[in-house]
Amino acid sequence: MRLRAEKRIDSPAWMTFMTTALSVLLALTAGGVFLYLQGVSPFAAYAAILKSAFGSGYDLSETAVKALPLAIVSLAVMLSFTMLVWNIGGEGQALVGALAAAAVVRYFPVGSKPAMLSMMALAAVFAGGFWAGIAGLLKAKWNVNEIITTLMLNYIAMRLLEYFVYGPWRDPSSLGFPMTKPFIAAARLPSLWGTRIHMGIYALFFLTAVMEILLWRTRFGYEIRVMGDNARAARYAGMDCMKKVVGVMFISGAIAGFAGMCEVSGLQGRLQSGFSAQYGYTAIIVAWLSHLRPSLSLIIAFLMGALLVGGEALQIGMGLPMASAQILQGLILFFVLGGEFFQNYRVRIDAG
Amino acid sequence: MAGLKFRDVGDVPLVEMKGITKRFSGVTANRDVSFSVEAGEVHALLGENGAGKSTLMNILYGLYRPDKGQIFVQGKAREFHSPKDAIAAGIGMVHQHFMLVQTHSVWENMILGMKETPFILPRKKIQDRIAEISEQYGMQIDPSAAVWQLSTGEQQRVALLRMLYRNAKVLILDEPTAVLTPQESEKLFGTIRRMTREGHGVVFISHKLKEVMSEAGRVTVLRGGLNAGTVAASKTREEALAEMMVGRKASLGLERKPMARGDSVLEAKEIHVLGDRGIKAVNGVSLCLKRYEIFGVAGVAGNGQRELCEALSGLRPLISGEISVNGARMDRESPRSFIDEGVHYIPSDRKGTGMASGMDIVNNSILKKYWSKPVAKGFFIDWGTSADYAEEIVESFGVSVSSLSTPVRNLSGGNLQKLLMGRELSGTPNAVIVMHPTWGLDVSATHYVRDQILARRESGSAILLISEDLDELMALSDRLAVMFKGEFMDVLDNPGTVPIKEIGIMMAGGHKRPRTAASKADREASR
Numbered sequence: 001m002r003l004r005a006e007k008r009i010d011s012p013a014w015m016t017f018m019t020t021a022l023s024v025l026l027a028l029t030a031g032g033v034f035l036y037l038q039g040v041s042p043f044a045a046y047a048a049i050l051k052s053a054f055g056s057g058y059d060l061s062e063t064a065v066k067a068l069p070l071a072i073v074s075l076a077v078m079l080s081f082t083m084l085v086w087n088i089g090g091e092g093q094a095l096v097g098a099l100a101a102a103a104v105v106r107y108f109p110v111g112s113k114p115a116m117l118s119m120m121a122l123a124a125v126f127a128g129g130f131w132a133g134i135a136g137l138l139k140a141k142w143n144v145n146e147i148i149t150t151l152m153l154n155y156i157a158m159r160l161l162e163y164f165v166y167g168p169w170r171d172p173s174s175l176g177f178p179m180t181k182p183f184i185a186a187a188r189l190p191s192l193w194g195t196r197i198h199m200g201i202y203a204l205f206f207l208t209a210v211m212e213i214l215l216w217r218t219r220f221g222y223e224i225r226v227m228g229d230n231a232r233a234a235r236y237a238g239m240d241c242m243k244k245v246v247g248v249m250f251i252s253g254a255i256a257g258f259a260g261m262c263e264v265s266g267l268q269g270r271l272q273s274g275f276s277a278q279y280g281y282t283a284i285i286v287a288w289l290s291h292l293r294p295s296l297s298l299i300i301a302f303l304m305g306a307l308l309v310g311g312e313a314l315q316i317g318m319g320l321p322m323a324s325a326q327i328l329q330g331l332i333l334f335f336v337l338g339g340e341f342f343q344n345y346r347v348r349i350d351a352g
Numbered sequence: 353m354a355g356l357k358f359r360d361v362g363d364v365p366l367v368e369m370k371g372i373t374k375r376f377s378g379v380t381a382n383r384d385v386s387f388s389v390e391a392g393e394v395h396a397l398l399g400e401n402g403a404g405k406s407t408l409m410n411i412l413y414g415l416y417r418p419d420k421g422q423i424f425v426q427g428k429a430r431e432f433h434s435p436k437d438a439i440a441a442g443i444g445m446v447h448q449h450f451m452l453v454q455t456h457s458v459w460e461n462m463i464l465g466m467k468e469t470p471f472i473l474p475r476k477k478i479q480d481r482i483a484e485i486s487e488q489y490g491m492q493i494d495p496s497a498a499v500w501q502l503s504t505g506e507q508q509r510v511a512l513l514r515m516l517y518r519n520a521k522v523l524i525l526d527e528p529t530a531v532l533t534p535q536e537s538e539k540l541f542g543t544i545r546r547m548t549r550e551g552h553g554v555v556f557i558s559h560k561l562k563e564v565m566s567e568a569g570r571v572t573v574l575r576g577g578l579n580a581g582t583v584a585a586s587k588t589r590e591e592a593l594a595e596m597m598v599g600r601k602a603s604l605g606l607e608r609k610p611m612a613r614g615d616s617v618l619e620a621k622e623i624h625v626l627g628d629r630g631i632k633a634v635n636g637v638s639l640c641l642k643r644y645e646i647f648g649v650a651g652v653a654g655n656g657q658r659e660l661c662e663a664l665s666g667l668r669p670l671i672s673g674e675i676s677v678n679g680a681r682m683d684r685e686s687p688r689s690f691i692d693e694g695v696h697y698i699p700s701d702r703k704g705t706g707m708a709s710g711m712d713i714v715n716n717s718i719l720k721k722y723w724s725k726p727v728a729k730g731f732f733i734d735w736g737t738s739a740d741y742a743e744e745i746v747e748s749f750g751v752s753v754s755s756l757s758t759p760v761r762n763l764s765g766g767n768l769q770k771l772l773m774g775r776e777l778s779g780t781p782n783a784v785i786v787m788h789p790t791w792g793l794d795v796s797a798t799h800y801v802r803d804q805i806l807a808r809r810e811s812g813s814a815i816l817l818i819s820e821d822l823d824e825l826m827a828l829s830d831r832l833a834v835m836f837k838g839e840f841m842d843v844l845d846n847p848g849t850v851p852i853k854e855i856g857i858m859m860a861g862g863h864k865r866p867r868t869a870a871s872k873a874d875r876e877a878s879r
Binding site: 217218219220222223225226229230232233234235236237238240 | 731
């Protein structure tokens with residue numbers, strides 16, 4: 001018996017729905033087996049995840065808090081992915097964005113909240129854009145692989161951040177923790193509705209709408225969609241792909257940088273080591289699962305946020321080690337991403 | 353080799369396919385088709401694109417498995433799970449793309465994928481065997497040459513040799529003459545005749561009715577996945593075969609009205625262009641495209657035609673030379689300015705270059721319009737206008753689609769080409785550069801496309817037509833250049849009066865035609 005994959009000619013909407021539903025079901029089953037082997041009742045564990053993520057108003061708000069940076073960074077990488085330019089550096093771009101915002105707070109503090117926040121946002125946007133722009137320029141000029149450069153720039157950004165929070169910017173009264181002094185009040189994005197959700201959420205909704213219009217309604221979006229579908233056809237139609245790479249990378253990095261600023265200004269209120277918790281990478285998965293549709297990424301980011309919150313609940317409530325929670329998250333992603341394969345291919349069994 | 357090891361089985365055909373049915377996700381490619389090949393015969397397989405020829409032959413070659421039906425090899429029922437099984441049963445296929453390893457030598461390609469090859473290759477033995485086969489069938493080939501060094505015709509010989517090396521008794525040739533010069537085709541037919549004399553059976557897939565009539569014993573026509581009939585070539589006529597293919601009376605003729613040559617639109621002077629690998633592909637070509645005229649370029653693919661087209665549409669930079677459009681120098685301008693000047697290029701690689709095939713018909717229709725009004729509205733795209741425009745193309749060029757949001761990749765070859773032609777020919781362009789416009793199209797789509805090109809000529813476009821199909825070039829061109837190794841061997845002012853054989857010699861790089869004083873004067877006058 002042999003298995004063979006054939007490309008589907010078209011995948012109707014019900015198929016997309018069915019494969020997604022089925023893969024989630026399979027993921028839960030596989031995860032259940034895993035939990036059972038850990039000596040935990042799968043049903044209790046799933047109930048705990050659901051309850052911790054959606055159980056109360058507070059829980060929902062915490063899920064949203066986790067989803068917010070994921071959603072913004074996924075918008076950022078989505079733009080470059082549409083053009084088939086693989087910006088893996090959302091993480092690093094968010095970090096330098098946060099770094100730039102913190103620098104503005106440290107060196108140019110002003111008392112007016114709107115002025116302070118605008119300055120921070122501007123710095124973050126330019127820093128993130130610059131960081132991604134480096135990779136864009138290298139690609140445009142010498143066709144340097146952007147996957148490598150953006151990934152490497154992540155490490156540089158990480159170390160740069162550590163240098164500042166361990167070194168010159170460390171708060172002397174932090175008892176040795178690698179963090180800066182708390183930001184002044186003017187530099188804090190206001191929280192909303194008595195939760196930890198901050199005003200960045202308005203920015204997210206706005207950005208999502210802008211991105212949706214940019215990609216699907218404008219000449220700019222049309223060009224990058226054509227380039228992503230067939231670079232040769234793009235050239236044939238007189239589009240300058242190389243010029244566009246730099247622009248797209250800059251915008252992409254700028255959005256990610258803005259996400260970094262939102263995190264430090266809205267949530268932590270200071271710059272500290274490891275604040276991003278690898279959001280930059282998870283956002284890539286969010287972008288992919290939402291089929292590069294901005295509006296869909298809002299929902300996917302929220303579900304991913306739930307998975308992150310649920311993972312924490314498993315550690316605290318069920319006494320599972322962190323690794324177990326991560327394995328469960330990994331299993332679910334594995335099945336959902338794997339399910340995508342079956343939307344595009346059918347598997348035939350050849351007897352003999 | 354002491355003759356072929358064919359079993360003498362009397363009247364049983366070498367291969368017989370009975371009641372073959374094959375479906376692909378809802379589409380029936382073959383329905384209850386029966387087909388057989390006798391020893392010593394050339395059996396031609398005719399049909400429009402999508403008629404199921406390739407599917408049927410891929411089933412015979414073990415690439416697909418039939419949903420229903422049986423294959424008998426010399427009377428014995430067989431099941432093929434892969435081409436390996438088919439080859440073991442003595443069935444070989446030469447695809448249009450030869451599936452050879454370019455960097456390997458001829459002899460290394462012979463044993464590619466053969467299981468029984470020892471770990472250390474018996475080079476001498478293999479080369480001797482190649483020499484033996486090539487002598488037997490009259491195919492000269494140097495066994496130690498690397499495949500990439502060979503011409504297309506030679507590569508085809510290698511692919512054929514490979515099948516004979518593996519003792520194939522039945523050979524399936526998929527449109528073998530599409531890539532050959534007339535001389536090379538002649539040679540191939542010579543080889544085929546020797547093969548049939550040795551008792552091989554040959555399946556010959558073709559679009560070209562002339563060849564089929566002269567080379568085939570029997571002809572089977574497929575239409576819409578069904579066997580529309582099997583006839584002896586000697587008992588039928590071209591028109592009858594064409595009718596069987598399309599299912600109604602097909603007109604094969606075209607009318608090219610005499611027209612006075614108009615103003616020059618696109619002019620190239622001594623242009624030199626590099627190919628993708630940095631080797632010179634166009635070597636000092638000059639030409640002048642005029643309104644109300646079709647300028648044909650004949651030549652075997654890979655002699656710089658694509659690079660010439662790309663240079664003339666601004667896609668490929670010149671090393672030296674000049675290009676001007678409507679009198680203005682353009683050779684430093686961007687591809688976009690060529691489009692804006694009304695120079696439209698229809699590439700041969702329709703899906704790979706002409707279309708963003710994952711996107712839908714509307715998106716593809718505006719590919720060369722999205723930056724100008726009325727499709728562009730400032731920074732935005734007016735999708736309403738775009739959809740109207742797409743609808744217009746689809747309607748006036750007879751593209752049959754269920755919906756404008758169908759991804760272009762799902763269109764058939766003919767529909768794709770109609771859409772591409774529609775986009776590029778709409779609104780009477782100044783100059784049209786069109787490459788292999790009827791490649792892989794069926795009879796009716798071919799006729800339609802040629803008709804459209806002629807219509808554009810009549811409405812005043814200057815047209816550059818690049819093709820490998822000499823019949824097409826002869827029928828459409830007002831002037832005809834023959835291109836070989838990046839140069840024009842000659843430009844014929846009255847292509848109709850020149851024997852095809854002479855053009856064939858020039859296509860193969862043979863001597864340039866001796867130029868008479870009269871034709872030279874004629875040329876000067878035409879400038």
